[in-house]
Amino acid sequence: MYQDDRRTIEESYASATASSDLRCDTREGAPRSDTDLLIAAGWSPSRIGAALLRLHTEWDGAEHLRPAAGADFSRAAQQRPADTQKPPQTPASARAQAEKLAAEHNKQQAKLLMSHLKTMPVVREQLTLQLLKWKVEDAEQVAGALLRWWLAPNCHACHGRKFEVIPDTGRLSSKHCKPCGATGKLRIPHGEAGRRLANWMDDCVGIARNSIRKRLHTTMGRD
Numbered sequence: 001m002y003q004d005d006r007r008t009i010e011e012s013y014a015s016a017t018a019s020s021d022l023r024c025d026t027r028e029g030a031p032r033s034d035t036d037l038l039i040a041a042g043w044s045p046s047r048i049g050a051a052l053l054r055l056h057t058e059w060d061g062a063e064h065l066r067p068a069a070g071a072d073f074s075r076a077a078q079q080r081p082a083d084t085q086k087p088p089q090t091p092a093s094a095r096a097q098a099e100k101l102a103a104e105h106n107k108q109q110a111k112l113l114m115s116h117l118k119t120m121p122v123v124r125e126q127l128t129l130q131l132l133k134w135k136v137e138d139a140e141q142v143a144g145a146l147l148r149w150w151l152a153p154n155c156h157a158c159h160g161r162k163f164e165v166i167p168d169t170g171r172l173s174s175k176h177c178k179p180c181g182a183t184g185k186l187r188i189p190h191g192e193a194g195r196r197l198a199n200w201m202d203d204c205v206g207i208a209r210n211s212i213r214k215r216l217h218t219t220m221g222r223d
Helices: 009-017 034-042 047-061 070-079 091-114 120-133 139-151 191-218
Strands: 163-165 172-176
Touching (some): 047 120, 047 191
């Protein structure tokens, strides 16, 4: 039941969408329920914002594999027999190749996971339409990349921890993570168009979040 004011709207929404008790008690003084929150979300003036909240809830509830790191592919390469037809790689080029393979692997895993999210198609369509309004080229590709970043923004190398991970140990070193510049976050893809869309998505989510909160606390007459 939705009764804990210490939870964020996102946490409450996630709980409500997974609830098996969707009874609605309209009596005076009755506590707010999960149904009340879902109704409030449905009345949000920002439908895309509410859809983004729903999408993030689906993402959080999905099974996530550990992101691959370059070290995973380095170990795999070391276990394969040497190719005598190719010149041996330098340690630096081997690390670069391993990081590239890890990034591609993580990208494909994210695409596979997102293909199972029910709200993904409608959200991607709405983001694509918004980009087309702004006359952004390759709008569908930009929308897909932004959604992957928005759902999983943490750096794949340090997993959002800002420092380099010591290979084979999982422990953090004292060196800042170079791929993310010690921010712990991936760079927003597609430059200015990506940043504009990311800001627009945040605005939509903010409108939806505030609308849900306002409706729960001021229009239901139960406080």
